[in-house]
Amino acid sequence: MKQVIYTILENEPLTADVCRMVLAGDNSAITAPGQFVNLKLDGLFLRRPISVCDLEGDRLTLIYKVVGRGTAQMRDMTPGQTLDALTGLGNGYDLSLAGNRPLLLGGGVGAPPLYWLAKKLIARGAAVAVRLGFNAAGDVFYEDEFRALGAEVRVATADGSHGEKGFVTDILPDACTHYFACGPEPMLKAVYRAVPSDGQLSFEARMGCGFGACMGCTCETITGYKRICRDGPVLRKGEILWTD
Amino acid sequence: MDRLSVNLLGIELDNPVIPASGTFGYGREFAELYDINCLGTFSFKGTTLRPRLGNPLPRIAEAPAGMLNAVGLQNPGVDRVISEELPRLKTVFRKPVMANVSGFSVEEYAETCARLDACDQVGWLEVNISCPNVHDGGMSFGTDPAMAARVTKAVKAVTTKPVIMKLSPNVTDIAAIAAACQEAGADGISLINTLMGLRISLKSRRPVLANVTGGLSGPAVFPVALRMVYQVAKAVKIPVVGMGGVSSAEDVVEMMLAGATAVEVGAANLADPFACMKIIGDLPAVMDRYGIDNLRDIIGGAL
Ligand SMILES: Cc1cc2nc3c(=O)[nH]c(=O)nc-3n(C[C@H](O)[C@H](O)[C@H](O)COP(=O)(O)OP(=O)(O)OC[C@H]3O[C@@H](n4cnc5c(N)ncnc54)[C@H](O)[C@@H]3O)c2cc1C
Ligand SMILES: Cc1cc2nc3c(=O)[nH]c(=O)nc-3n(C[C@H](O)[C@H](O)[C@H](O)COP(=O)(O)O)c2cc1C
Ligand code: FES
Numbered sequence: 001m002k003q004v005i006y007t008i009l010e011n012e013p014l015t016a017d018v019c020r021m022v023l024a025g026d027n028s029a030i031t032a033p034g035q036f037v038n039l040k041l042d043g044l045f046l047r048r049p050i051s052v053c054d055l056e057g058d059r060l061t062l063i064y065k066v067v068g069r070g071t072a073q074m075r076d077m078t079p080g081q082t083l084d085a086l087t088g089l090g091n092g093y094d095l096s097l098a099g100n101r102p103l104l105l106g107g108g109v110g111a112p113p114l115y116w117l118a119k120k121l122i123a124r125g126a127a128v129a130v131r132l133g134f135n136a137a138g139d140v141f142y143e144d145e146f147r148a149l150g151a152e153v154r155v156a157t158a159d160g161s162h163g164e165k166g167f168v169t170d171i172l173p174d175a176c177t178h179y180f181a182c183g184p185e186p187m188l189k190a191v192y193r194a195v196p197s198d199g200q201l202s203f204e205a206r207m208g209c210g211f212g213a214c215m216g217c218t219c220e221t222i223t224g225y226k227r228i229c230r231d232g233p234v235l236r237k238g239e240i241l242w243t244d
Numbered sequence: 245m246d247r248l249s250v251n252l253l254g255i256e257l258d259n260p261v262i263p264a265s266g267t268f269g270y271g272r273e274f275a276e277l278y279d280i281n282c283l284g285t286f287s288f289k290g291t292t293l294r295p296r297l298g299n300p301l302p303r304i305a306e307a308p309a310g311m312l313n314a315v316g317l318q319n320p321g322v323d324r325v326i327s328e329e330l331p332r333l334k335t336v337f338r339k340p341v342m343a344n345v346s347g348f349s350v351e352e353y354a355e356t357c358a359r360l361d362a363c364d365q366v367g368w369l370e371v372n373i374s375c376p377n378v379h380d381g382g383m384s385f386g387t388d389p390a391m392a393a394r395v396t397k398a399v400k401a402v403t404t405k406p407v408i409m410k411l412s413p414n415v416t417d418i419a420a421i422a423a424a425c426q427e428a429g430a431d432g433i434s435l436i437n438t439l440m441g442l443r444i445s446l447k448s449r450r451p452v453l454a455n456v457t458g459g460l461s462g463p464a465v466f467p468v469a470l471r472m473v474y475q476v477a478k479a480v481k482i483p484v485v486g487m488g489g490v491s492s493a494e495d496v497v498e499m500m501l502a503g504a505t506a507v508e509v510g511a512a513n514l515a516d517p518f519a520c521m522k523i524i525g526d527l528p529a530v531m532d533r534y535g536i537d538n539l540r541d542i543i544g545g546a547l
Contacts, residue, residue, distance in 0.1 A: 001277065045462055045515055046306045206302040208313060209514040212273045215318040216304040225297060
């Protein structure tokens with residue numbers, strides 16, 4: 001973990017409520033896709049956790065959905081402004097388990113962390129399949145970006161206005177060596193049930209600190225108590241205990 | 245003697261800044277970020293006789309200038325704290341640590357304290373009779389002078405180290421509870437724990453926290469905490485450790501003027517993991533600005 005003051009390079013909308021922010025700063029503490037940064041915003045006591053979407057040298061890309069005061073403040077920030085971030089938080093995905101045909105499953109703003117992951121897996125020579133789920137055509141982002149990386153991409157929308165009608169679990173490929181999932185909990189649960197192969201799933205929790213000190217985010221797993229912020233956010237399929 | 249040093253119940257602290265229980269774990273995460281030996285000491289996570297998972301999620305909610313928590317005393321239990329956490333702590337922290345203890349019966353408090361009292365690394369026992377999160381106990385000990393006195397007596401009977409009773413602010417007469425603890429033999433008082441609060445989500449129309457209520461802390465509570473520290477310092481002769489909303493060197497000085505011998509810093513560590521290190525670094529300049537030669541001279545200066 002490292003505290004870094006980033007400078008905003010770009011901050012543009014991708015859809016009506018999802019934006020992409022590109023930052024410049026010291027990325028040295030960020031070691032794996034699936035990790036997150038925790039952002040300090042004016043007038044808000046708790047930091048806001050946002051996943052690493054892409055990383056190149058000192059450039060860091062975040063994609064966020066405006067849902068409340070913190071993310072609304074992010075949307076209103078302009079290039080040149082600075083942002084205080086705790087970086088390199090969380091365990092991230094373990095790429096060594098991917099095999100040669102990994103499947104990446106993203107729902108809504110669960111898609112961003114899969115981007116850097118896809119890039120790394122493709123660089124290692126894997127044939128990457130990406131399945132993205134959104135509510136409607138207007139919510140879809142990064143379909144082309146994933147395709148440009150060389151991934152095989154299919155999209156489902158709940159109302160059928162773009163791609164297939166349905167959920168990511170309705171457009172699964174026949175087989176995969178391992179899967180990586182990120183999205184809302186109902187989607188993760190559906191994926192857990194629908195995909196027979198081993199996988200890694202990324203979870204969200206309300207956080208106090210984001211670095212393992214406050215026990216604000218602990219959940220029970222088959223392998224013991226885990227802090228989502230530090231021992232997660234990525235959990236291995238076999239250790240998940242669903243609460244209901 | 246250094247101008248920042250204070251004496252807390254017979255142990256010299258290099259400075260009065262102490263990360264508060266529950267916001268610093270057992271020190272490990274912070275030791276990766278900076279040399280935690282710069283601290284006066286720290287109070288480790290509230291420890292109970294048996295391991296506790298704590299409350300269901302969500303446990304954290306935001307508040308204006310602060311936060312609510314309903315962690316529910318998650319900890320590995322006193323035996324694992326002694327066998328695993330303390331040895332690990334020894335490799336990164338060479339000072340006596342403050343052992344924070346919670347319990348659900350008088351006997352449990354006494355037993356947990358007795359086990360920690362036997363550890364060389366432990367300098368003080370801080371007995372939390374105030375955690376507002378746990379349905380089955382916590383609250384009642386701290387809200388009734390007679391119960392607070394019973395816990396104090398039971399702990400004092402089985403320990404040799406200084407015992408600091410940590411009070412709940414969720415009471416009408418905090419000075420009466422403090423006086424009862426002093427009467428029962430407490431060596432010191434610390435306060436405040438969190439103030440009971442609530443947040444409701446406008447989207448779901450349900451409480452944000454699974455536990456419904458949670459404890460408010462952070463800058464929002466500072467004036468309330470300061471007032472209570474002042475009232476308690478006036479009411480008792482034993483040393484008082486002040487906390488609640490402290491986030492700057494100025495706040496530390498203000499707490500000491502209200503009667504605090506040392507000052508704990510809680511939620512600020514979560515928003516800024518370097519908060520305590522920065523506060524300690526800022527103290528000399530703030531002292532210069534207000535003409536303070538030695539911090540120990542200003543304790544209770546406003547009483
Ligand atoms: C590990 C992790 C990675 C994340 N990555 C992304 C991402 O890449 N893109 C993205 O758009 N969102 C992401 N989120 C969700 C994002 O953190 C929340 O949407 C954001 O904190 C909302 O802040 P707000 O002030 O706008 O909303 P408010 O509702 O006003 O926030 C109030 C409080 O609740 C917390 N909170 C609200 N929603 C969530 C949530 N879903 N998860 C955790 N805390 C929440 C806030 O942090 C804040 O403390 C991630 C969450 C986690 C835990
Ligand atoms: C996440 C969190 C966990 C806490 N856990 C404990 C605990 O285990 N034992 C205890 O005595 N106090 C606990 N507290 C209370 C703090 O030690 C402190 O008394 C309170 O937060 C007020 O200080 P602050 O405003 O600086 O945070 C906790 C506070 C927070 C924010
Ligand atoms: S948010 Fe503090 S331990 Fe995870």
